Amino acid sequence: MPRLAEGAASLRGLAVYLFPFPAFATLPRLPWHSPTVISTMAAVFGDMSDHISYKYNFRASGSQPSTPSTASSPIDSTYSSGQSTMSASTPSVAVDDEGDTSSSVSGAASIFEELSSLISEDDKYTFSTAVKLANYIKKRVEACLASSTGCYLLVTGVPDNKEAQIDSLLARRQIRNQVRIMHEPTIKSLIIKLMPGVPHELTTYALEARITSKVVALPGHTIFSLLGIKAARFYGSGGGSKEGDSGFRPATRASDDFPSFMIEVGYSETMEKLRKDAKWWLTASTHGPVTKMVIIIKINRDPPALELEVWVMGPNTATMLMRSRPPTVPACVQSFDIDAAGTVTPTPAANGLRIPYLTLFDVPHPHAADIIISLDELSELALVIFQNGL
Numbered sequence: 461m462p463r464l465a466e467g468a469a470s471l472r473g474l475a476v477y478l479f480p481f482p483a484f485a486t487l488p489r490l491p492w493h494s495p496t497v498i499s500t501m502a503a504v505f506g507d508m509s510d511h512i513s514y515k516y517n518f519r520a521s522g523s524q525p526s527t528p529s530t531a532s533s534p535i536d537s538t539y540s541s542g543q544s545t546m547s548a549s550t551p552s553v554a555v556d557d558e559g560d561t562s563s564s565v566s567g568a569a570s571i572f573e574e575l576s577s578l579i580s581e582d583d584k585y586t587f588s589t590a591v592k593l594a595n596y597i598k599k600r601v602e603a604c605l606a607s608s609t610g611c612y613l614l615v616t617g618v619p620d621n622k623e624a625q626i627d628s629l630l631a632r633r634q635i636r637n638q639v640r641i642m643h644e645p646t647i648k649s650l651i652i653k654l655m656p657g658v659p660h661e662l663t664t665y666a667l668e669a670r671i672t673s674k675v676v677a678l679p680g681h682t683i684f685s686l687l688g689i690k691a692a693r694f695y696g697s698g699g700g701s702k703e704g705d706s707g708f709r710p711a712t713r714a715s716d717d718f719p720s721f722m723i724e725v726g727y728s729e730t731m732e733k734l735r736k737d738a739k740w741w742l743t744a745s746t747h748g749p750v751t752k753m754v755i756i757i758k759i760n761r762d763p764p765a766l767e768l769e770v771w772v773m774g775p776n777t778a779t780m781l782m783r784s785r786p787p788t789v790p791a792c793v794q795s796f797d798i799d800a801a802g803t804v805t806p807t808p809a810a811n812g813l814r815i816p817y818l819t820l821f822d823v824p825h826p827h828a829a830d831i832i833i834s835l836d837e838l839s840e841l842a843l844v845i846f847q848n849g850l
Contacts, residue, residue: 571743572644572700575651575736579614587617594629597652601635604654611726612733615650637691640703655705659727659759662849664706666841667723667755670833671815679827685711686820689719696744704741710821718745721820722754731758731767738771739790752819763800764846770794770813800846802839813838
């Protein structure tokens with residue numbers, strides 16, 4: 461409990477530091493669990509049910525927003541809207557073109573299996589009962605924080621219709637908010653990502669706060685223009701499901717639509733695992749509004765450092781050679797390495813992290829402008845995480 465209270469205090473302090481709205485001014489003087497703190501957080505970051513709503517299930521076939529998007533594709537919006545130092549000629553950092561990444565059943569299973577192959581034998585578990593699985597996960601959550609590996613678990617042999625029971629058992633053990641579940645029913649398996657406390661929460665919160673403050677600064681926008689997404693479960697068109705760390709959807713989207721923007725954070729995982737997470741979000745939402753951008757962040761503890769990558773759907777350069785391949789595949793268009801001193805190294809060279817307006821939103825606005833998080837702001841964000849979360 462002392463560690464939890466310390467973490468909550470850090471989050472309150474960060475709210476005032478990064479997001480100095482008058483409503484936050486009293487937060488440091490109130491208990492972290494007070495109704496005022498909870499209601500203020502809800503007002504700033506959208507419906508708090510989204511932030512704890514592991515019980516909500518959203519499907520890729522959700523209804524369309526009332527006004528259609530004018531962006532022809534995520535990669536188009538990455539280079540076409542607002543002011544930016546990037547141009548259409550800027551090369552992407554990396555393109556993931558391994559096989560067909562379309563959202564068919566086989567494609568969804570393929571992404572799951574790619575991630576499964578990165579999980580060590582020590583982190584694989586064969587399902588017997590939901591109670592035993594919940595007890596095992598609780599032990600692993602406790603061990604993960606002190607470990608340099610093992611924050612992804614593969615569970616095989618999971619019977620159908622066990623998700624609700626597993627959710628309930630994890631909630632009873634007070635660890636449900638520290639777990640994110642990816643389910644692939646075609647092979648009766650789960651991948652469970654463990655999120656042990658402060659490092660994950662502080663990192664996602666810091667980036668959310670920075671983005672939200674910049675959106676609110678745009679004329680005609682409010683704290684409700686973007687709605688926060690936390691542990692909600694989303695179902696891809698192939699039947700598989702996934703819960704993300706954090707994200708946003710514009711207010712124009714229906715409550716069961718996929719988020720437009722997601723954040724995935726790893727405390728000790730390899731970047732390759734996080735890249736598979738990004739790939740799922742970008743390829744699973746084929747019916748209705750799609751996820752247009754995923755930012756993945758790896759936190760290194762010793763020495764303190766952040767690795768950050770920006771992923772979107774980009775042209776598949778192999779399409780001309782293999783017509784069976786999809787026209788677009790997940791691509792990394794920006795990356796940033798931030799060391800313990802807060803020095804930021806961007807690849808390719810840039811003045812900051814760019815999020816095009818029509819990546820976050822689906823509908824043009826007279827006062828639309830891209831969200832630019834400068835290198836100084838990225839440095840500031842990293843140092844706050846190093847000083848309060850590690």
